[in-house]
Structures are given as structure tokens and as C-alpha cells.
Amino acid sequence: MYTFLLVLLILDALILAAAVLLQSGKGGGLASSFGGASSSPTVLGSRQAGDLLTKTSWWAGGIFIFLAFVLQLMSTRSAAPKSILDDVAAPAPAAATPAPTTGPADQAPVGLPLQAAPTAPPATAPQQ
Numbered sequence: 129m130y131t132f133l134l135v136l137l138i139l140d141a142l143i144l145a146a147a148v149l150l151q152s153g154k155g156g157g158l159a160s161s162f163g164g165a166s167s168s169p170t171v172l173g174s175r176q177a178g179d180l181l182t183k184t185s186w187w188a189g190g191i192f193i194f195l196a197f198v199l200q201l202m203s204t205r206s207a208a209p210k211s212i213l214d215d216v217a218a219p220a221p222a223a224a225t226p227a228p229t230t231g232p233a234d235q236a237p238v239g240l241p242l243q244a245a246p247t248a249p250p251a252t253a254p255q256q
Contacts, residue, residue: 129202130199130202130203133195133198133199133202134199136195137192137195137196137199140188140191140192140195141192143184143188144185144188144189144192147181147184147185147188148185150181151181151182151185
């Protein structure tokens with residue numbers, strides 16, 4: 129569905145560009161100074177062609193905005209934000225019973241060596 133609407137949007141953009149580029153300028157401007165623009169409709173009815181191009185450009189512009197809005201909504205709804213924390217493995221469960229803490233304070237746990245207390249450097253008498 130998304131691809132179909134995207135193709136429609138591209139076709140509508142081409143129609144809109146053609147309709148806008150085929151229209152003649154309405155403001156007069158520099159072209160009216162040199163006789164490029166006429167103020168009255170001609171005998172062959174170019175005014176009716178202008179009305180058709182104007183209506184085509186309005187409709188194509190409205191359809192373009194609508195399709196762009198719908199495609200924008202479709203693209204944001206399909207990809208919801210995801211936290212990087214979801215990828216992290218679950219932490220290991222805590223032990224059911226805590227380890228006993230009875231005994232002397234300087235006793236190291238089994239398998240770990242005792243740490244020696246830091247010793248001060250030997251005092252030496254100043255020599256004269």
C-alpha cells in the first residue's frame with residue numbers, strides 16, 4: 129500500500145509541475161511591457177485553457193499535500209522507537225540466601241589471600 133501511494137505521489141508531482149509550468153503569467157510584469165501578455169481573451173479561447181490549467185494545478189496541489197501527509201503518517205507508525213536496553217540480557221537473579229557473615233573481621237573468604245597491613249619504612253637515625 130505504501131509503494132502504491134508513493135507512486136501516486138510521484139505521478140501527481142509530475143502532473144502538478146506540468147500544470148504550473150504551462151500556465152501563463154498573470155501579473156503582467158516585464159512581459160507586458162514588450163507585448164508578450166494580452167489583457168483580453170483571444171478568439172480561440174485561451175482563457176478556457178487557463179481555467180483548466182488553474183483547476184488542474186489546484187487539485188494536483190491538494191492531492192499532493194494529502195498524499196504526503198498520509199505517507200508521513202504511515203512511515204512513522206510502522207517503525208516505533210526501540211530502546212537499546214531491550215537488547216541487553218536480563219541480569220542474573222540474586223541468591224536466595226545471603227552468605228554468613230560470622231567470624232573474625234580479618235578472616236578472608238575461602239580462596240582469597242589475606243592482605244598484609246601496610247608497613248611503615250624503618251626509622252633511621254640521621255647521620256652526622
